Amino acid sequence: MKAVMLLSLLAMVLAVAFGQNGCVRDDSDGQPLCNAAEMATPLWRNNWDPTAYWQCETANTPATYRRCPTEGMFDSVTRTCINWFDWEWTPTCKPPSRV
Template structure:
């Protein structure tokens, strides 16, 4: 019984660790270069792919603004709407 409980706990930790991505693009596909992607854990930040094969750079919206991926810009928090995070074509 202890073995089973330890296995369940370990499997849960591994699943959460593997599935918890911050949405950072690996920028390994040419279509990603010049694109922005939402940061999955901090909505005042976003990822910017500047160079092919170089992981995306974390960018910060100005104070009081949040990144809205549908608009591809930072907007006031009052206008920001949560959307299910999607991963870019490649992950870092």
């Protein structure tokens, strides 16, 4: 009985540690189509170039390619350009319009 409880607890810990956060893995460049949900957060990661990002300017039109300033890399958590030595890789996720 204790072994079953221990295994159940271990399974729950692993599920939380490796759980999904709503991210759908994306191998494309990540360009959003700028639907209503994406207009609320208009800056999106460029999945192929960490020094660039996508900016939604007009609803229902593809986002515009933008570059971070020199030595800058786009942080998908804060949705801003940060200094390259502060940048950490995160999994690439599809924008809502591409799911």
